[in-house]
Every structure is written in C-alpha cells, then in structure tokens.
Amino acid sequence: xxxxxxxxxxxxxxxxxxxxxxxxxxxxxxxxxxxxxxxxxxxxxxxxxxxxxxxxxxxxxxxxxxxxxxxxxxxxxxxxxxxxxxxxxxxxxxxxxxxxxxxxxxxxxxxxxxxxxxxxxxxxxxxxxxxxxxxxxxxxxxxxxxxxxxxxxxxxxxxxxxxxxxxxxxxxxxxxxxxxxxxxxxxxxxxxxxxxxxxxxxxxxxxxxxxxxxxxxxxxxxxxxxxxx
Amino acid sequence: xxxxxxxxxxxxxxxxxxxxxxxxxxxxxxxxxxxxxxxxxxxxxxxxxxxxxxxxxxxxxxxxxxxxxxxxxxxxxxxxxxxxxxxxxxxxxxxxxxxxxxxxxxxxxxxxxxxxxxxxxxxxxxxxxxxxxxxxxxxxxxxxxxxxxxxxxxxxxxxxxxxxxxxxxxxxxxxxxxxxxxxxxxxxxxxxxxxxxxxxxxxxxxxxxxxxxxxxxxxxxxxxxxxxxxxxxxxxxxxxxxxxxxxxxxxxxxxxxxxxxxxxxxxxxxxxxxxxxxxxxxxxxxxxxxxxxxxxxxxxxxxxxxxxxxxxxxxxxxxxxxxxxxxxxxxxxxxxxxxxxxxxxxxxxxxxxxxxxxxxxxxxxxxxxxxxxx
Numbered sequence: 001x002x003x004x005x006x007x008x009x010x011x012x013x014x015x016x017x018x019x020x021x022x023x024x025x026x027x028x029x030x031x032x033x034x035x036x037x038x039x040x041x042x043x044x045x046x047x048x049x050x051x052x053x054x055x056x057x058x059x060x061x062x063x064x065x066x067x068x069x070x071x072x073x074x075x076x077x078x079x080x081x082x083x084x085x086x087x088x089x090x091x092x093x094x095x096x097x098x099x100x101x102x103x104x105x106x107x108x109x110x111x112x113x114x115x116x117x118x119x120x121x122x123x124x125x126x127x128x129x130x131x132x133x134x135x136x137x138x139x140x141x142x143x144x145x146x147x148x149x150x151x152x153x154x155x156x157x158x159x160x161x162x163x164x165x166x167x168x169x170x171x172x173x174x175x176x177x178x179x180x181x182x183x184x185x186x187x188x189x190x191x192x193x194x195x196x197x198x199x200x201x202x203x204x205x206x207x208x209x210x211x212x213x214x215x216x217x218x219x220x221x222x223x224x225x226x227x228x229x
Numbered sequence: 230x231x232x233x234x235x236x237x238x239x240x241x242x243x244x245x246x247x248x249x250x251x252x253x254x255x256x257x258x259x260x261x262x263x264x265x266x267x268x269x270x271x272x273x274x275x276x277x278x279x280x281x282x283x284x285x286x287x288x289x290x291x292x293x294x295x296x297x298x299x300x301x302x303x304x305x306x307x308x309x310x311x312x313x314x315x316x317x318x319x320x321x322x323x324x325x326x327x328x329x330x331x332x333x334x335x336x337x338x339x340x341x342x343x344x345x346x347x348x349x350x351x352x353x354x355x356x357x358x359x360x361x362x363x364x365x366x367x368x369x370x371x372x373x374x375x376x377x378x379x380x381x382x383x384x385x386x387x388x389x390x391x392x393x394x395x396x397x398x399x400x401x402x403x404x405x406x407x408x409x410x411x412x413x414x415x416x417x418x419x420x421x422x423x424x425x426x427x428x429x430x431x432x433x434x435x436x437x438x439x440x441x442x443x444x445x446x447x448x449x450x451x452x453x454x455x456x457x458x459x460x461x462x463x464x465x466x467x468x469x470x471x472x473x474x475x476x477x478x479x480x481x482x483x484x485x486x487x488x489x490x491x492x493x494x495x496x497x498x499x500x501x502x503x504x505x506x507x508x509x510x511x512x513x514x515x516x517x518x519x520x521x522x523x524x525x526x527x528x529x530x531x532x533x534x535x536x537x538x539x540x541x542x543x544x545x546x547x548x549x550x551x552x553x554x555x556x557x558x559x560x561x562x563x564x565x566x567x568x569x570x571x572x573x574x575x576x577x578x579x580x581x582x583x584x585x586x587x588x589x590x591x592x593x594x595x596x597x598x599x600x601x602x603x
Contacts, residue, residue: 034511036244054507081494085508107242123246149403
C-alpha cells in the first residue's frame with residue numbers, strides 16, 4: 001500500500017504506483033496540524049494546502065484517481081478536524097461516492113465515533129483489550145503502527161513490530177494486518193512483510209513522488225520485487 | 230465520544246499510540262485525587278515553595294469609584310499562575326514513574342514553571358517554543374535554560390504556541406513510555422482539561438474566601454484573560470456555583486477562539502477553535518504570546534454555550550493601555566495576558582470586581598517598549 005498526498009498530479013502518480021505493483025492507495029487529505037505525522041508528510045500537507053487542496057478539491061482528486069485506477073482500493077487518510085467541519089456522515093458518504101473504499105482518521109482512536117466505518121490503527125502501546133476493540137470495529141484490515149512515533153523513514157524496521165503482530169494475531173480475530181510507519185526500503189518491506197500481511201509506505205513514497213510518476217513506478221516496483229522474491 | 234466530555238466538547242482526538250498513556254494518566258489522577266497525601270503534598274509545596282496563598286490587592290487608583298480587587302498570581306514563584314499546574318503535574322508524574330517531562334510554551338511562563346519543577350524534582354525537561362515567541366519572550370528562554378531545561382525552537386508554521394503544542398505532542402507520541410506531557414493549559418485530550426482545571430482551582434477557592442473576608446460578600450463579576458484558559462478556569466471554578474456572580478473571560482481580539490471561532494478539533498479535543506470552513510486551523514494574532522492560540526479549553530466552550538460565562542475581547546492597544554495604567558496607578562507591572570482582562574474589567578458596570586492578575590510583566594518589557602517607540 002502506498003500513501004500519496006492529494007494534489008493536482010496525484011491521480012497520475014497513483015496510477016504509476018499501481019503500475020509499479022501497489023495494491024492499495026492511501027490518499028492524504030491535508031490538515032494544518034497533523035499530530036501523527038513527521039516532517040516529510042507535514043511539509044507535503046503544508047504545500048498541498050498552499051496549493052488549495054481543501055476538502056472539496058481532495059474529493060475531486062479522489063474521483064479522478066478512481067477513474068485512472070478503477071480496480072484499486074482507495075483509502076483517504078485524514079484528521080478529525082476535516083470531518084468535523086464537513087460533517088461526519090456527509091464526509092463518509094461523499095468520499096464513498098468519489099470512489100473511496102474505506103477511510104483512515106489518524107486522530108480518531110477506536111471507541112470514538114464508533115458509527116464511522118473506518119480502518120482502525122493499533123500501536124505497540126495498545127493494550128490487548130484495545131487491539132481487540134480495534135479489530136472488532138475496523139473496516140476490513142488493521143493498520144499496525146510499527147513504532148511509537150510519528151510517520152517518517154527510519155534506518156530499520158521497528159523491533160516492536162514482531163510483538164505487535166503476535167498480539168494482533170492473537171486478539172485480532174483473523175483480520176489482515178498491514179504494517180506502516182518507518183518502512184521505506186525493499187529490505188524493510190521484506191522484513192515487515194515476513195511478519196504482517198501487507199505493508200504501508202508513506203513518507204518515502206511522498207518524497208519519491210516529487211520526481212514524478214516514472215520515479216514512483218520504479219520505486220514501488222522495487223518494493224514489489226522485494227515482497228514477491 | 231465517551232470520554233471527558235463538557236457537553237459535546239472535549240474528548241480524545243489523538244493517535245492510538247497515546248490512548249493507553251491517557252488511560253494510565255486518568256487512572257493515576259483518580260488515585261491521586263482520592264489520596265489525602267497528594268493533597269497535603271501539594272498544599273505544602275504551595276505554602277513553602279510557591280508562595281501560596283497569594284494576596285488580594287485593591288486597585289483604587291486604577292479603577293476609581295469601584296471596588297476592584299486583583300488576585301495576585303503575579304506574586305507566585307516564577308511570576309505566574311502556571312506554577313500551580315506544573316507542581317501538581319510534577320507530583321503526578323512521580324506517581325506515574327515518569328522522569329522525563331515535555332512541555333509547550335507560548336509566553337514562556339508555562340515553560341519556566343515546567344523547568345522550575347523539573348529542577349526541583351530532578352526530571353529531564355524539554356520545552357518546545359515557537360521561534361517567534363522565543364524572540365518576543367527572550368528573558369523566559371534564558372530562565373528556562375538556566376533552570377536546566379532544553380528549549381527546542383519550532384521553526385515551521387506559525388512559529389508560535391500552536392506549533393509548539395503540536396511538536397510537544399509529537400515528542401510525547403515518540404517517547405510516551407518514559408515521558409509525561411506537562412500540558413500548560415486546560416486544553417488537550419481528556420483528562421488534561423480536568424487535571425489543569427482542578428490544579429488551578431486553588432486560585433478561585435482562595436480568592437473567594439479572601440474576597441468574603443475583605444468585603445463580606447461575593448464580587449458582582451469575576452474577570453480573567455483567556456488564551457487556552459487555565460487561569461480563567463481556575464478562577465471561575467471558585468465561583469461557578471455562585472450563580473449571582475457574573476463570569477467574564479477576555480480573549481485577545483485577534484485570537485478569539487470563543488468569540489469568533491466555531492466547533493472544531495485541535496490538539497486532541499473538540500472545542501471552539503479558529504478554523505476555516507474546511508476545518509483547517511487559522512493563525513491567531515496577539516501581542517501577547519500567551520493568548521496567541523487558535524484554540525481554547527473545552528470547558529470554556531461549554532460555559533459559553535450554557536451562558537454561565539460570557540467571553541469578550543480586548544485589542545492589543547487596549548491591553549497596552551491597561552498595562553501602562555496599572556503600572557502607573559498601582560505600582561504593579563502586569564503581564565500582557567492579564568492586561569487584556571484589566572482592559573475590559575474597567576468597562577464593567579458592577580461595583581465589586583475581581584480580576585485574576587495571572588502573571589507579572591517583566592517578560593513583556595521589551596515588547597511593550599518596542600510598541601511605545603513604534
């Protein structure tokens with residue numbers, strides 16, 4: 001799974017990511033104060049907002065991405081403030097109409113707003129009980145935050161991932177587990193995928209995407225190759 | 230939402246990583262509140278270290294013809310009410326076994342209070358501060374560093390309290406297992422707004438009995454400045470059940486989260502925030518770094534909606550005028566934050582007025598002098 005920040009070029013970039021081998025595309029709807037994000041995605045959000053990527057424009061971007069990647073699950077990832085302003089139900093419904101498969105809200109932990117269907121996140125700090133709750137409420141799969149920290153590339157895959165996967169298997173009632181945060185290289189991808197059912201690459205993908213669709217396609221293909229090898 | 234609600238405000242809008250820490254904090258807080266030793270330790274620290282009780286001072290020359298009293302939190306050790314909260318949370322952190330403290334600061338008063346308690350308790354202390362605030366509150370940066378804290382400049386976005394708070398929360402997310410986040414105001418995810426209110430309520434409970442001693446009756450109106458709103462919520466806590474006492478919060482005109490904002494989510498809570506129609510947070514503007522914040526504590530939003538408290542505004546110029554007048558008429562140099570409360574307190578029609586003088590103005594001299602020159 002590849003994360004891209006919503007922007008004018010994002011539909012073509014998403015298409016390139018899919019051509020490179022991405023199974024799911026996460027589409028960041030930028031927020032001015034993204035608490036879960038490290039510097040790369042925070043700066044990408046600042047640029048996107050400066051370029052006018054407000055909620056309506058992000059939904060249009062989602063619809064255009066849907067047209068270019070008709071078979072690929074597309075998941076907007078954003079923050080509660082956008083939903084609060086747009087209307088929780090209206091946001092969910094308009095996102096679905098524009099082609100969203102599900103939704104991730106980075107600052108809306110399991111238990112809050114349970115009526116909003118979304119992919120839940122669990123972290124190394126999550127208790128067994130919270131993993132159970134998140135698995136119960138999640139929409140299809142669980143997002144495993146591999147480390148205690150914000151988004152962004154790290155030197156190595158977090159040593160906390162193995163324990164988290166083990167607990168999520170035990171308490172997660174069989175839902176698929178996708179691991180993200182800190183994964184950026186083919187080696188990381190291979191190591192994380194040996195534990196989880198899938199991987200999410202965000203900050204590095206956002207950086208590579210700045211060099212255009214070809215660069216992104218090649219980068220995603222290198223991850224794909226590592227996973228399939 | 231199920232946790233920590235003031236009407237529809239409050240809650241916990243945070244990444245999952247923090248939820249277990251908030252649960253742990255909440256449990257530790259409940260336990261501490263039920264423990265008489267916690268209360269007596271805080272009372273002792275207040276008396277022997279912080280300088281409580283702070284006096285009530287009548288300001289006749291500032292407000293001729295009225296009986297206006299100042300609750301002198303400016304006389305508290307470190308020069309502002311922030312120490313009440315910092316001491317309480319330092320004891321709480323020790324009970325939770327956390328020895329690293331992270332904090333945000335705007336005017337620097339909370340950062341100084343945090344650095345002070347960390348020096349006294351032997352904790353590691355990291356304070357995030359916007360670059361712009363570091364410039365305009367230089368003396369406080371120097372004090373924090375003298376006290377052994379590391380001040381980390383925040384060099385992006387607004388470079389003020391909003392970004393400093395975001396960075397402090399990101400640090401907490403990263404180091405949550407060893408670190409207590411010593412939030413400085415009654416904002417943030419539950420249970421922080423409640424913790425800070427309770428720790429600051431000493432202002433209101435002292436002021437209430439002091440006022441009764443001085444006047445034999447309660448004030449007609451109680452006035453406090455509101456940025457995040459911690460001195461106001463602590464002052465109001467003493468009077469909220471006295472329904473005849475009017476409660477007035479004064480915001481900076483360019484940072485009126487309650488006056489011109491609307492419901493939104495910022496820094497872990499739903500409250501009244503300055504945001505555009507898409508939920509993007511808008512920059513606040515105030516001469517006072519401590520009020521220069523686009524959010525406010527969720528309980529204030531609730532008190533506004535229920536009508537129990539009213540919230541008005543003062544401009545930079547009005548605050549500067551009140552700053553000058555209090556200094557010249559009473560020999561008390563107020564911080565620019567409570568100067569906003571002083572500015573509005575003068576217009577109120579009540580005869581008996583109580584104003585929370587939340588901090589002293591030493592830190593603001595450079596800013597005030599620059600404005601006088603300009």
